[in-house]
Amino acid sequence: MRSLEAEASPLLGDIESVLLEEARIRQRVQELGHQISHEYKDLDPLFVGILKGAVLFLSDLLRAVSIPSTVDFMAISSYGAGTKSSGVVRILKDLDHPIADRHVIIVEDIVDTGLTLRYLLDNLQSRKPASLRVCVLLDKSEQRQLPVHLDYVGFSIPNRFVVGYGLDYAEHYRNLPFIGILSPEAVQRGSR
Numbered sequence: 001m002r003s004l005e006a007e008a009s010p011l012l013g014d015i016e017s018v019l020l021e022e023a024r025i026r027q028r029v030q031e032l033g034h035q036i037s038h039e040y041k042d043l044d045p046l047f048v049g050i051l052k053g054a055v056l057f058l059s060d061l062l063r064a065v066s067i068p069s070t071v072d073f074m075a076i077s078s079y080g081a082g083t084k085s086s087g088v089v090r091i092l093k094d095l096d097h098p099i100a101d102r103h104v105i106i107v108e109d110i111v112d113t114g115l116t117l118r119y120l121l122d123n124l125q126s127r128k129p130a131s132l133r134v135c136v137l138l139d140k141s142e143q144r145q146l147p148v149h150l151d152y153v154g155f156s157i158p159n160r161f162v163v164g165y166g167l168d169y170a171e172h173y174r175n176l177p178f179i180g181i182l183s184p185e186a187v188q189r190g191s192r
């Protein structure tokens with residue numbers, strides 16, 4: 001059987017540089033979990049994870065939350081297989097349950113133009129939650145087209161296409177434990 005390192009190396013070769021190390025992400029996610037636990041004490045928040053990019057972030061965040069809470073998921077399409085926002089948002093999977101009178105926290109991997117999040121906020125707000133907030137791992141604000149308020153932010157990052165810790169390029173790289181900048185060669189090559 002090949003070693004894990006050898007298994008991972010084809011992915012690592014596509015990474016230009018590491019932007020956020022695993023330990024740094026872990027530390028920040030812990031802080032966010034503690035802050036949310038404090039601010040939502042007795043409110044039984046509902047975490048709405050946005051598939052698929054937020055899955056790793058959400059699973060670590062949940063373990064850092066120490067209060068009663070529940071989880072649901074939505075899947076939406078935004079970028080397709082490319083690296084540019086299309087502005088077209090479509091619901092691929094809706095929530096399993098109504099959110100009326102619930103304290104909802106949207107958990108997203110990254111906010112770039114803001115188009116996806118604006119759509120999500122408007123859509124979920126129309127379902128009359130008791131409150132609606134946003135927890136995002138990465139804020140890439142240089143290309144913001146719509147103003148969106150982010151309640152909890154892991155890291156602000158420069159305008160580069162990043163992968164890892166749930167974030168993909170053409171569905172790959174989600175399993176990297178850190179956030180890295182994809183090399184231009186890998187972008188040009190397209191899917192692996």
Ligand code: XMP
Pocket residue numbers: 053078079085108109110111112113114115116117140160161162163167168169
């Ligand atoms: P918008 O532009 O609508 O984008 O704010 C949000 C969605 O776009 C994806 N996105 C990225 N995905 N690396 C990725 O893997 C990136 O650098 C990146 N920038 C935006 C992401 O799916 C997010 O939900």
Ligand code: MG
Pocket residue numbers: 053079167168
């Ligand atoms: Mg994506």
